Amino acid sequence: MNLNILVLAKQVPDTRNVGKDAMTPEGTVNRSALPAIFNPEDLNALEQALQLKDRYPLSTVNVLTMGPFRAAEIVREALYRGADGGIVLSDRAFAGSDTLATSYALSSAIRKMGNIDIIFCGRQAIDGDTAQVGPQVAEKLGWKQITYAETIDQIDSEKIVIKRRIDKGVEHVSTSLPVLITVNGSAAECRPRNAKRVMKYKYARIPNELQNSNEDYISLYNSRDFLQIGEWCVRDIDCDLNELGLSGSPTKVKKVENVVFQAKESKTLSSSDSDIESLMIELIRQHTIG
Amino acid sequence: MNNLFVYCELEDGIIADVSLELLTKGRSLANQLQCKLEAIAIGHQLDTIADQALPYGVDTLYLADDRRLAPYTTIPHAHILEQLFRETQPQIALMGATSIGRDLGPRVSSALHSGLTADCTSLEIGTHEDKKAGKVYDQLLYQIRPAFGGNIVATIINPECRPQMATVREGVMKKEIYDANWKGEVIHLKTSDYVKDEDFVVEILERHVEQSRINLKSAPILVSGGYGVGSKENFKLLFDLANVLGGEVGASRAAVDAGFCDHARQVGQTGVTVRPKLYIACGISGQIQHIAGMQESAIIIAINNDPNAPINNIADYVITGEVETIIPKMIQYYKKNTK
Ligand SMILES: Cc1cc2nc3c(=O)[nH]c(=O)nc-3n(C[C@H](O)[C@H](O)[C@H](O)COP(=O)(O)OP(=O)(O)OC[C@H]3O[C@@H](n4cnc5c(N)ncnc54)[C@H](O)[C@@H]3O)c2cc1C
Ligand SMILES: Nc1ncnc2c1ncn2[C@@H]1O[C@H](COP(=O)(O)O)[C@@H](O)[C@H]1O
Numbered sequence: 001m002n003l004n005i006l007v008l009a010k011q012v013p014d015t016r017n018v019g020k021d022a023m024t025p026e027g028t029v030n031r032s033a034l035p036a037i038f039n040p041e042d043l044n045a046l047e048q049a050l051q052l053k054d055r056y057p058l059s060t061v062n063v064l065t066m067g068p069f070r071a072a073e074i075v076r077e078a079l080y081r082g083a084d085g086g087i088v089l090s091d092r093a094f095a096g097s098d099t100l101a102t103s104y105a106l107s108s109a110i111r112k113m114g115n116i117d118i119i120f121c122g123r124q125a126i127d128g129d130t131a132q133v134g135p136q137v138a139e140k141l142g143w144k145q146i147t148y149a150e151t152i153d154q155i156d157s158e159k160i161v162i163k164r165r166i167d168k169g170v171e172h173v174s175t176s177l178p179v180l181i182t183v184n185g186s187a188a189e190c191r192p193r194n195a196k197r198v199m200k201y202k203y204a205r206i207p208n209e210l211q212n213s214n215e216d217y218i219s220l221y222n223s224r225d226f227l228q229i230g231e232w233c234v235r236d237i238d239c240d241l242n243e244l245g246l247s248g249s250p251t252k253v254k255k256v257e258n259v260v261f262q263a264k265e266s267k268t269l270s271s272s273d274s275d276i277e278s279l280m281i282e283l284i285r286q287h288t289i290g
Numbered sequence: 291m292n293n294l295f296v297y298c299e300l301e302d303g304i305i306a307d308v309s310l311e312l313l314t315k316g317r318s319l320a321n322q323l324q325c326k327l328e329a330i331a332i333g334h335q336l337d338t339i340a341d342q343a344l345p346y347g348v349d350t351l352y353l354a355d356d357r358r359l360a361p362y363t364t365i366p367h368a369h370i371l372e373q374l375f376r377e378t379q380p381q382i383a384l385m386g387a388t389s390i391g392r393d394l395g396p397r398v399s400s401a402l403h404s405g406l407t408a409d410c411t412s413l414e415i416g417t418h419e420d421k422k423a424g425k426v427y428d429q430l431l432y433q434i435r436p437a438f439g440g441n442i443v444a445t446i447i448n449p450e451c452r453p454q455m456a457t458v459r460e461g462v463m464k465k466e467i468y469d470a471n472w473k474g475e476v477i478h479l480k481t482s483d484y485v486k487d488e489d490f491v492v493e494i495l496e497r498h499v500e501q502s503r504i505n506l507k508s509a510p511i512l513v514s515g516g517y518g519v520g521s522k523e524n525f526k527l528l529f530d531l532a533n534v535l536g537g538e539v540g541a542s543r544a545a546v547d548a549g550f551c552d553h554a555r556q557v558g559q560t561g562v563t564v565r566p567k568l569y570i571a572c573g574i575s576g577q578i579q580h581i582a583g584m585q586e587s588a589i590i591i592a593i594n595n596d597p598n599a600p601i602n603n604i605a606d607y608v609i610t611g612e613v614e615t616i617i618p619k620m621i622q623y624y625k626k627n628t629k
Contacts, residue, residue: 132406166390171497174495250403253446256444266602268608268610270611276623277623279591279620284628289536
């Protein structure tokens with residue numbers, strides 16, 4: 001059996017590492033102060049795809065990521081770990097997309113690719129924690145979805161059996177292909193980079209990254225297919241511009257407020273009822289708990 | 291028409307608490323908007339659902355009863371909601387931010403092209419002025435949620451698309467019976483009008499309750515105990531606190547070595563490195579090997595009977611006192627101020 005597998009992966013600011021300089025004095029997010037990383041659960045998704053390829057070596061694993069040109073880093077990282085190729089979907093028209101507009105753009109690109117058997121997504125992206133894009137893509141494609149997958153117990157041309165982790169336990173479900181699967185963080189961790197693959201793909205680029213490259217590199221690039229990462233813009237996918245970006249996004253951000261963390265000037269409290277109660281109220285107000 | 295809708299999630303024929311909490315919130319929002327509160331339950335053997343739901347002030351309860359609709363699978367439930375929402379045109383639709391609500395909500399929002407906001411911590415009604423378009427929107431749903439790893443709080447609105455959809459986690463809203471004698475209308479949907487045989491494409495082979503493996507790294511809240519907790523019995527207090535806050539329990543090496551707690555829970559240089567939103571260090575002195583694994587936590591609370599414990603230097607809140615008395619109070623006052 002050879003499967004045509006696609007992984008949807010997103011480059012995200014590392015919100016787990018939010019330091020004190022991550023917020024501007026105006027209360028907006030200082031994205032440049034945060035490292036951009038491979039969304040953690042998308043690595044779990046990639047691993048599931050690579051495990052299927054281990055089982056069925058004639059399968060192909062491609063990565064699709066929508067974001068700025070630097071999101072090509074995501075495709076390179078996936079190549080280092082075992083993916084066969086990838087596409088960066090990048091266009092100004094996508095800026096300001098909410099999850100619905102994102103899923104529209106991604107599903108348009110997926111339709112253009114065609115012939116996919118399984119799509120793996122992460123459960124959610126840590127910049128928004130919404131967990132919406134996967135199911136929204138599945139709906140737009142008219143596909144089935146299995147969310148919170150932890151392992152694939154069985155797969156053949158007839159059916160796929162998946163263990164999924166739900167609120168109160170686990171569920172084993174069976175369905176047929178094609179299917180979109182969102183992978184939970186409790187699934188197997190992604191394998192590390194493979195040194196040989198890092199050598200091979202170190203210079204893989206999207207066309208937009210070539211601007212300052214020298215001629216030697218360009219001729220190397222042109223002669224080696226595997227260095228060419230796909231780059232698509234709006235014109236490359238068949239889609240309605242009104243459904244993209246801000247205009248295609250039903251949700252709008254009306255207001256953002258910084259949750260102010262005091263510097264490490266600690267507050268000292270006693271174990272009295274009133275001290276403990278006011279602490280709990282403060283933590284609830286800050287949305288730290290509750 | 292243009293009412294407020296709540297999707298009632300069922301577990302073994304009982305409406306989930308999160309749905310009852312949303313009915314309570316939905317009733318008060320509906321009063322404010324002067325519209326009706328509608329609800330739907332989808333499953334099998336729904337004879338007792340009306341008695342469970344109506345006292346929360348439901349004006350119209352839709353029931354879709356079919357053996358194949360329980361337990362939950364995505365597409366049949368999604369198709370029923372999509373079509374019912376097309377017919378009834380609700381202005382707002384709410385569901386629990388559970389493994390069901392977060393599987394179903396995006397699917398329905400995608401089909402109806404309506405905005406969905408996940409994990410709201412507060413829902414309010416308010417106005418919005420779009421200066422560029424010169425438009426004023428009255429009575430929008432403000433969907434308030436923490437964003438960006440919890441460091442900012444955002445207010446999201448859906449000015450144009452309906453329904454305005456939101457999910458809310460269990461325990462965020464308060465559950466309260468509105469009127470024990472409330473009379474609402476019950477409408478039995480003819481399920482064959484809403485779902486087709488082909489929609490039943492996912493088969494549930496087996497379901498069971500299974501504890502998830504301990505995953506300290508992804509827990510947003512960690513209650514960690516040290517040698518000062520004193521005993522395995524006292525560690526139960528930490529589990530209680532972690533449970534109500536939705537967190538996990540961690541430990542120092544001294545606590546692990548003393549047998550108070552499993553090694554998998556050790557935080558620090560030779561344990562796990564964690565960066566939760568909130569780290570509560572209980573009876574931990576704060577040696578460098580421990581600090582190395584948790585100092586990047588966003589907020590640190592130190593509970594220690596020694597006012598000069600080193601952990602206090604990196605804590606945002608220092609509570610000086612005994613673990614045994616402080617933790618029960620934290621649980622008590624958390625509950626009091628959220629419910
Ligand atoms: C190579 C190496 C690696 C190590 N790796 C780790 C590691 O990964 N993780 C780790 O944690 N440690 C590690 N350690 C051990 C570390 O040095 C400390 O020994 C350990 O962290 C101490 O644990 P503790 O704070 O729980 O205990 P203690 O230092 O004994 O502190 C107990 C604290 O509890 C307070 N207390 C007592 N009774 C109460 C009460 N009733 N109420 C409130 N407070 C009370 C006391 O005032 C005291 O501050 C390592 C050590 C070495 C040498
Ligand atoms: N811009 C994107 N490019 C590729 N995949 C994405 C993108 N945004 C979201 N996804 C996928 O959808 C999942 C859920 O994202 P979210 O709904 O933002 O939490 C992620 O884990 C990714 O697999």
